[in-house]
Amino acid sequence: xxxxxxxxxxxxxxxxxxxxxxxxxxxxxxxxxxxxxxxxxxxxxxxxxxxxxxxxxxxxxxxxxxxxxxxxxxxxxxxxxxxxxxxxxxxxxxxxxxxxxxxxxxxxxxxxxxxxxxxxxxxxxxxxxxxxxxxxxxxxxxx
Amino acid sequence: xxxxxxxxxxxxxxxxxxxxxxxxxxxxxxxxxxxxxxxxxxxxxxxxxxxxxxxxxxxxxxxxxxxxxxxxxxxxxxxxxxxxxxxxxxxxxxxxxxxxxxxxxxxxxxxxxxxxxxxxxxxxxxxxxxxxxxxxxxxxxxx
Numbered sequence: 001x002x003x004x005x006x007x008x009x010x011x012x013x014x015x016x017x018x019x020x021x022x023x024x025x026x027x028x029x030x031x032x033x034x035x036x037x038x039x040x041x042x043x044x045x046x047x048x049x050x051x052x053x054x055x056x057x058x059x060x061x062x063x064x065x066x067x068x069x070x071x072x073x074x075x076x077x078x079x080x081x082x083x084x085x086x087x088x089x090x091x092x093x094x095x096x097x098x099x100x101x102x103x104x105x106x107x108x109x110x111x112x113x114x115x116x117x118x119x120x121x122x123x124x125x126x127x128x129x130x131x132x133x134x135x136x137x138x139x140x141x142x143x
Numbered sequence: 144x145x146x147x148x149x150x151x152x153x154x155x156x157x158x159x160x161x162x163x164x165x166x167x168x169x170x171x172x173x174x175x176x177x178x179x180x181x182x183x184x185x186x187x188x189x190x191x192x193x194x195x196x197x198x199x200x201x202x203x204x205x206x207x208x209x210x211x212x213x214x215x216x217x218x219x220x221x222x223x224x225x226x227x228x229x230x231x232x233x234x235x236x237x238x239x240x241x242x243x244x245x246x247x248x249x250x251x252x253x254x255x256x257x258x259x260x261x262x263x264x265x266x267x268x269x270x271x272x273x274x275x276x277x278x279x280x281x282x283x284x285x286x
Binding site for chain 1 (some may be wrong): 198199200201205208209212213215216219220223229230231232233234235236237238239245250257258259260261262263
């Protein structure tokens, strides 16, 4: 991952405490980073954040967009493999930020928020450091 | 657009009354159809639905995925051009359907649902047939 555009107050650019408020970096992918979302009411929820501080996919070249979607798809397939959800939701919002990222949100039949959209951060389920570490190892092994 | 996989009770496959419950077809794109979402609390909201009845982007080949995202980006750029939102949100859910589609939801500073996700169908703002027709012409001209 080779970052060329940077945001001063951006969790995806800065990492550290800003990122730790909601996520744990799993690893770099080709043009993005894969992040475990700490709120786990939808088991396996992750974020794929593009390497540069750009706002939307319309700001990417075709080559950059295809590389980003290859990363998103690679992460999505790993989540399907490890957690076996009935559906994976994909959402890119970021109204007040400007760093392209996609929420990958596994949905389970009769589980939390099944059948609709998903909240940005339901604030319901948080795990222990050991449980996060185990999920991260499972996801990395499935990439 | 050349459809090869078909869903019996699917609004995107059948069109007609099933689609008319929530949308109006604008036009075909290369591998998808572009649909105006009737609920317009976020002015310019559309859906891009893939040509085949497949569930997620993980079910596409790389070539199909790149073509679909090219269509999504083309539609997104047209929405930016016509409606000038402050941000466009992109969401793919479909927990209980199996037809890959992306909601393109323009957000406006201090407007409806600014700063968060968006409801699947807020049911707040519906327009006249003439108003829908005018939006469709604007979008088609900007593609």
